[in-house]
Amino acid sequence: SQQGEEDPQALSIQEGENATMNCSYKTSINNLQWYRQNSGRGLVHLILIRSNEREKHSGRLRVTLDTSKKSSSLLITASRAADTASYFCATDTQGGSEKLVFGKGTKLTVNP
């Protein structure tokens, strides 16, 4: 079963706008990772946030993590058409497992 659930399932915005995607999960985690996937291709690693971190930035990306609510958000600022892709959160659960549990993803469309 899926651990993470992204919200919304689909998001359509104009270039230059900000895009926010949310992820909720069920069990305790070591870290949470966000990935991007362009139309049926491989997953591109975007950012990792550890369970003891609350916020992390990388370029136009900002990720927050609230372990008390078991949720995370990914903010893409000043979006570009090239940001059009599906975005997935993946949780790395505690217990030494190297298994990532993925949500179903948010399909982001950025219109030029």
Place this chain on the structure above:
Amino acid sequence: KAGVTQTPRYLIKTRGQQVTLSCSPISGHRSVSWYQQTPGQGLQFLFEYFSETQRNKGNFPGRFSGRQFSNSRSEMNVSTLELGDSALYLCASRGLDTEAFFGQGTRLTVV
């Protein structure tokens, strides 16, 4: 340095056949994991290998198997293919850091 390399990129097989997919991890990475992605089930964990040993296995039938070689390259095998095995198969490698880096995937179509 080179990323994760998966071969082949595309594959068409007939029901009942078997298939072997290959993954070369990033140099120095010893952990290789495999995932299946389908429209219905999303991304699901198949198994993970570290130093030639399977450390973790997902909830897939025994038709799905894998192995890892001493150079960390990994193969996964699916026997007696079914139509439902049509999917994008993704391989990920990890080093000492916890980020998992994925290959471009192998698109398997079973007809």
